[in-house]
Amino acid sequence: MAPQTITTPLGHSLPPEGPHAIAVHVPGWDAVAALRRGDPEIFAALRFMYPRFGPFNEVAQLAKKITALLTLPDTHTALLFTDPLVVALARRHAASPHRKPDAPRVAADELVFRAVDFAVAGVRLFIVAFPAARAASIIGVWQDPGIGVSSRLAEALLKEEGTAVAWDGAGEAPPATYLPEGPEHRELRERVVGLVERGVEGGYGVGEGHVFLTGTGMASIFRVHEMAMRVRPGTVVALGAIFHSSWHLFDESEGGFKHFGRCDDGTALDELEVWLEGEKTAGRTVGFLFVEFPSNPILVSVDLKRLRQLADKYAVPLVIDETIGSFCNIDVMPAADIIVSSLTKSFSGYANVMAGAIIFNPSSTHHTLLHTALRSTFHNDLFLADAAVLLSNSASYLARSAVLNRNALAIATTLAASAADPLSPISSVLYPPFTSTHANMAAFLRRATPDFPAGPGYGCLLSVDFVDVAYSQAFYEALQFYKGPHLGAHLSLAMNFCEAVWGAEPATAQYHAGYNMRPEQVRLAVGLEEAEDLVDTVRVAVDVVVELKRRGIPDKEVEEGKE
Structure with a gap:
């Protein structure tokens, strides 16, 4: 049978095209790279965009409305968050030595921080504004942590007028409202628990309280990283291919970043063992080990059994991203202290909502320290409407x-x-x-x-x-x-x-x-x-x-x- 020719125009989503689509069709070998570079012709054709690449559609409309409300210059654009943690993140990101030397950098005094309340929705947004011409050097604050507002939240907030909060970015940020949970959140956690425990003789004892939902898959990795750096600050160690946003997040980690690439034989784990022994001898802390199983895009599956042995030998938590293998196929709980997963992918399945999950292994020797640390600071950032769509999608x-x-x-x-x-x-x-x-x-x-x-x-x-x-x-x-x-x-x-x-x-x-x-x-x-x-x-x-x-x-x- 001859293949059907795809006629969807560049910049449109996968059919059937919906208002919150997250997959965009960008045909042509050079087109995706041009999208990454911010090519104006490509951007002019976009009707949708993967939400973590930057504010788009409803989010961009809300940002524009807020910049007008705050009477910011027309040259400025804004990123929108529900977590005040982004203030410190933005300052650190702008000043990072990892910014490309040829990119127009945002100076510290060019960053504008504000807060806006939406009384009907009960939501307080924290605004990071900056000159639009310098977006390339600050957009990573949106892309890598993955904690920006979703299109459904923006759509809801566009229906009411916001009120500026009396805060100019100086001193401590005003208290956050975060986002309320609904029964959909509990049902999603229960569904994840069921998938983790499925077919396991005797079970692992994973309960709803061991599962934390986030607004994106990267937000899950970010929350684990932020928590780990508070309770055991040290080097983040990644093995093999990891998602590029994970790479950038770890590369800017204040505790340092170490990568071991070759995982299709024992080379990387041999080198890791030597390196861990050196760190132990020197009295330095390793924050955690991180691996995708298998890895994107080269589908290498590291020797998890040996990696678990090394994690135990050197008392380092092991975080496993199971997104590519997926809950239905693989059970990495015996090897993991923490599992992270992008629920945006096959768990959702219809390219119209983003979310992530963090699952703690209750049998881990690090469980009490890490679980307590995350639970003490965790706030929901998965909007109710997104949770409802995800719950419906994941039923199949x-x-x-x-x-x-x-x-x-x-x-x-x-x-x-x-x-x-x-x-x-x-x-x-x-x-x-x-x-x-x-x-x-x-x-x-x-x-x-x-x-x-x-x-x-x-x-x-x-x-x-x-x-x-x-x-x-x-x-x-x-x-x-x-x-x-x-x-x-x-x-x-x-x-x-x-x-x-x-x-x-x-x-x-x-x-x-x-x-x-x-x-x-x-x-x-x-x-x-x-x-x-x-x-x-x-x-x-x-x-x-x-x-x-x-x-x-x-x-x-x-x-x-x-x-």
């Missing part, structure tokens, strides 16, 4: 996950068959059954249960690696998938992830390529389409690059460039 989580697992495996198997052909420009398929670290993930697959008859699988995400970036680009352009950031949605998405995320930072990109995060890769996030249709669609794109290889392209181009 297990059924959808079975389809996602099936579709991803079908595509990976097709691509692996092509990779086995010496005439193919595909060098490898990055999906757990086809990687050298498959056994590491298989060791943490869940037991089959009656409510998930298909049994555990390997998730919705895979990547395909080509021998030359020209083939990657040709495959990407020929592939009739939606193009853009996101995973776990109802429709399939492709993204030239490494090129788009790290392409503007050659030195950083070269470092990541050292553990196989390469620009020659295309990341695929499968959806709920029929498996046969997806396989046919992928085969058409594979045929394009195989034909290019047969004709000696780009080999001829390389040779011509040498002349």
